[in-house]
Amino acid sequence: MRPSEASRRFQLHVPDAAVAALLILLFVVAVSVLVARIATRAFVLTGLSKKTARFQARSIITGTGFTTDEADHIVNYPVRRRIALVLMLIGNAGLVTAVSTIILSFTSTGTAGEALQRGLILAVGLGVLAYLALS
Numbered sequence: 001m002r003p004s005e006a007s008r009r010f011q012l013h014v015p016d017a018a019v020a021a022l023l024i025l026l027f028v029v030a031v032s033v034l035v036a037r038i039a040t041r042a043f044v045l046t047g048l049s050k051k052t053a054r055f056q057a058r059s060i061i062t063g064t065g066f067t068t069d070e071a072d073h074i075v076n077y078p079v080r081r082r083i084a085l086v087l088m089l090i091g092n093a094g095l096v097t098a099v100s101t102i103i104l105s106f107t108s109t110g111t112a113g114e115a116l117q118r119g120l121i122l123a124v125g126l127g128v129l130a131y132l133a134l135s
Helices: 005-009 014-045 050-062 071-075 078-107 112-134
Strands: none
Touching: 014 050, 014 078, 014 112, 050 071, 050 078, 071 078, 078 112
16 A cells, blocks of 8 residues: 555655754753753742852753752752752653654764764754853
8 A cells, every 4th residue: 555645745754854853852952951041040039049050950950960068958948859850850851852862863874974964963053052051
C-alpha cells in the first residue's frame, strides 16, 4: 500500500529530522535559561540576594552541586524548597531531552559534511543563546 500524497508531503527526511532535533535542542536550552532566570527572580522575592539566587538557581537546574553553605538558606525555607524541587524536575527533563536530541542529530549523519554542518549550527546556536543569557 502506497502512502497518500498528503502523508508523503509531511514526512521528514533523515537530514531534515536531524536539523529539527538540533532546533529542538536549542529550544530546550533557551527554555532552561529562561527557567533559571525566572527561578532567580523567585528566590530574590523570597529574600535571597540576586547573586546568591542566581548561583543557587543554576546549581539546582543543572544538578552540578548543591552543597554550599548558601544551600541551607534554600533547604530551611519551605517556599524556596518548593522552588528547588520544581527546578530539579525541570533540569532532569531538560537533560534527558538534550541528550536524546544530540544523539538523534548526530547518529543519522550521512557524510562528514553533514556532521560538520550540524555541528556548526549547534555551535552558533549555543553561542547566540550564551550571549543572550549573559546579557
